[in-house]
Amino acid sequence: MSLPKTSGHRKKISIAHRRPLPFERLEPQQRLRRGSAPRWNKKVTACRLPSAFCLPKSCAAYPRSQCKFSSAVISPTESEQDEISSNGNSGSVDVAFRKINKNSTAFLIWKIENMNVVALPRDQYGTFYDTESYIVYAASQYGQPCGVDTVTREMKNGCMEYHVHFWLGSRTSPEKSGVAAYKTVELDNYLGCLSTQHRESEGNESPRFLSFFKNGVRILKPELIQNNQHFQARLYRVKGKRIPVLSEMPKLSWDFFNSSDVFVIHTTKTIFIWTGRAANAIEKLHATKIANDMKEEFNISNIVFVDDGYEKTLSDDMRKEFNKYLALEKRMVLPESHDSNKNGNNQRSSIRLYRCSENNGKYRVAEIRSGPLEQLDLTADDVFIVDHEIYGIWVWVGKRANDKERGEALRNARGFVKKKKYPSNTKVTRVVDGYEPVEFKMLFSAWKDDVKGGKPSILVSKYDALTMEDRPSLAAETQLIDDGAGSLTIWRIKQSHIVEIPKERHGYFFSGDCYIVLYTYGTSSEQKHLLYCWLGLHATQEDINSTTLKLNEIDDELGQLGFQARIIQNRETAHFLQLFKGKLIIFKGKGTDYDVKPFRGKKAYVWSGNYSTGDQREMAKGFAGKDFELILEGKEKDDFFNLLGGRSSYNTQMARNDSDPRPPRLFHCNSVNGNFNGKFNEHKILTQTEVFVSSS
The missing domain is CATH 3.40.20.10 (Severin)
Structure with a gap:
């Protein structure tokens, strides 16, 4: 650029x-x-x-x-x-x-x-x-x-x-x-x-806006270009850890310098990079790249680095050149910029939800919830404002809101900003019911997308290469690496030892145990290995620690050529389920020795709840075998309840599927002033100086 x-x-x-x-x-x-x-x-x-x-x-x-804190009347x-x-x-x-x-x-x-x-x-x-x-x-x-x-x-x-x-x-x-x-x-x-x-x-641009420009954003002053027929030295400030923002200062003066920023001084012969003593190392790297671009564009021979407080240690020629534009006797550097802590670790922001309504010509914004927000708090008939203070204001428009509420949503959100006396540059975003971006969903403790639009099921039991090629979105969602026809070896963690599971008992897990699953696939000339560690919800911490150690030992035996994946009970991936041909049974408690002959009853029942789907019933029939009786909720006989100890009350509401309430997220982690800070980041661009943590 x-x-x-x-x-x-x-x-x-x-x-x-x-x-x-x-x-x-x-x-x-x-x-x-x-x-x-x-x-x-x-x-x-x-x-x-x-x-x-x-x-x-x-x-x-x-x-x-x-x-007022709980409500506000917005005046246009x-x-x-x-x-x-x-x-x-x-x-x-x-x-x-x-x-x-x-x-x-x-x-x-x-x-x-x-x-x-x-x-x-x-x-x-x-x-x-x-x-x-x-x-x-x-x-x-x-x-x-x-x-x-x-x-x-x-x-x-x-x-x-x-x-x-x-x-x-x-x-x-x-x-x-x-x-x-x-x-x-x-x-x-x-x-x-x-x-x-x-x-x-x-x-105060949003992270999404900045992510559009991978090479950075430049904010210039047109009059400095228009009014100068001959080139004059210019001063730029470099901000931003992920995406650099280069801002041109009104003039080249010590008045704009501070110890927390990096500045680029563009002269006719030399480009100076001045680094504040508290400046971020990533911003210094951005400034170096920008200076190199300027050097090539304007055919400038020298790039000189100047450290805060060490200006006089420059060579005689460079010190004279620097002093020509910034007199050293007038040096004045502020300790930090006004916005250096805008996104700092000391900032804490609460989150509140407001419902917008109109009554007798008055547009009222009433607080209905603070703290962790739930998706169920939003109703399609209304308009809501999510107040995240310095991190931005969001206005959510329900799909059944009237045209007037839709058209005025953004303006009313700006009025809300004024009533709260937030900075005038506070970010304001309007989102539409059913089309929420990921940044908005992350404001809620759990968010489940509407699947009525024909979203493909991820429970794939048969791999079809042609289907995956024609439907890349399905292939990406299921994360299938092959058809699951490779070889399978399973071990159960028993205290500090591992016990191999017989092949006929594959697919039978216990919630109190941990397992290691080795899947080998590929050709005879080039085999690949995938190591799963499956952790039951009731497994002890001792078993979990032993699983990690044994997993690394097996990986070492494979020459560290295997890929490792951690699976939590009820969060199994599509490929993991595919290894068991769509049949995975999880028993409660801890497993026993597998040489014990299991007890087999004379009859099997498949009970179908009112909210169950046809696919779920068909899968249950596959588990039950050939001889079973299908029982629908509400039509049970007394013999069925007698097997369960008698008829009693139970939850008749639709079960909420929380197996994957959030999509995977990427957090950018860094250490500033001795504090470890993690921030949600969409750019998914890793560098050698950064640590990223994935969460799901």
């Missing part, structure tokens, strides 16, 4: 020479004055706006009231123009959006120029100006990454995931931010109101 040599600004043209926005087609007395902000009527608490931007009548006179008179514009009526779509294929992956960026949406050239992706507003569109198959390298490709199968971000520079005008918000709603309507909308502010 190179630094543009010219500004992205175009010459200002007359408003008559462009296509008017919807509100400009109204009567003159309703029209906003060009270049002016909305006119507020001081006599009433309502804004005199053109009809395309007008609030509904029931919302036009919200009373001002103080925000305090909303900025971009929040008002987010209510816009988008009956027609902008010509810039018409080329979007809703069924295709894509990554596009537009810039607001002269109140119009203008496509940004791809070679400028990742470069933003702090006086501008942008719209970023990312479409991918659900759960797949997206970014500058995304190739537009039509998806015939699979669910699409849409994200629309409008990015606001710190010095953008209200008119530009208003158009960006309005056009974001217009694009969302064009996509069927199924996109996740993000309000991004300079300096």
Whole structure:
């Protein structure tokens, strides 16, 4: 990503020479004055706006009231123009959006120029100006990454995931931010109101937004390029541990230096990398890469590293060059930047859930829960706000919420931010019921996706290579490595010893035991090994520790060529179940010696609950053998209950399947100031200096 040599600004043209926005087609007395902000009527608490931007009548006179901890009344008179514009009526779509294929992956960026949406050239992706507003569109198959390298490709199968971000520079005008918000709603309507909308502010971008730009983001000041016919030295600050953000400072001065950041000083002959004594090592690496890019782009010969407090130890030539731009006698370095602890370890953030409702023209936000959130707290008829304080505000729109609540969700969330007196650059995101991104799901203690859309079952008993090739999503979900026809060896952990299980007893486990399963597959010339350790829910810690030791011993005997996998009872993977041909029986308690002849009854019963499925019944029949009696819930005979000790009450509710309540997550772990910090990370990019922990 190179630094543009010219500004992205175009010459200002007359408003008559462009296509008017919807509100400009109204009567003159309703029209906003060009270049002016909305006119507020001081006599009433309502804004005199053109009809395309007008609030509904029931919302036009919200009373001002103080925000309470448990509830808040949001007043639109305090909303900025971009929040008002987010209510816009988008009956027609902008010509810039018409080329979007809703069924295709894509990554596009537009810039607001002269109140119009203008496509940004791809070679400028990742470069933003702090006086501008942008719209970023990312479409991918659900759960797949997206970014500058995304190739537009039509998806015939699979669910699409849409994200629309409008990015606001710190010095953008209200008119530009208003158009960006309005056009974001217009694009969302064009996509069927199924996109996740993000309000991004300079300096507080969301991790998803930054992940689009793998080579980093550059935020520049256009006037420094426009007003200087001849090159002048510039100062840049480098922030970000995963994705670097290069921000241009207003001028080259000691006023912007602090000991917790890394700065790049770009001069005509030399690039200086100044590293604060408390700066992060990863940011120093990012700064080095950026300096190398600048060196090649501007044909500069030298890159010089300068440590905080050791400026005078530079060589005479470099010290004179450095002093020419930053006088050493005027050196003044702050101990740390204002936002150095924004994402620090000392920050703690609570999480609260609010229900949004309207009563007699008043839009009320009432707290209904704090602490760990449950998915069942959300109802499809309402709109909810998830308050995660400094980490962002989320507004969730139920699928049965009315059009008015849908259209005003993002604006009302911004009003909530103001009432809570959170920073103006707090991230605000609107999500739609049924299309929640993974970041939103992680805010809840458990989240189960709706499987009514025909999501394939992961209990695959037969491997079909052609099916897996035609349905890559199914292959990825099941994680099948072969057809399960390899050889199988199973050991049970008995105190500190291992006992091999006879082949005829494969597939019979006990919840109080631990087992090691060695699966060998491949060809005779190249065999591969997969080592599973299965841990029962009631196994002792001694057995678990012994299992780990024995697993490593077996792996050493195999020349450490095997792959190890840890399996917890009730969380068996599809491939593990496939090894037993779909028949795995788990008994309660600890197993005994396997030379004891098991007791066999004369008759078998298959009891089917009211909420059971046909597939479950068929699998149960396979366990029972040929001679069995099928009994449906509610139609049991007394003889059946007599076998169980008599009829008694039992749970008749649908059992909640918590075997896999969360998708696997990746945490980025680092040690800063002696504290070990783990943070959820989506980028899945590992480096040699980082530790990642996977959780499921």
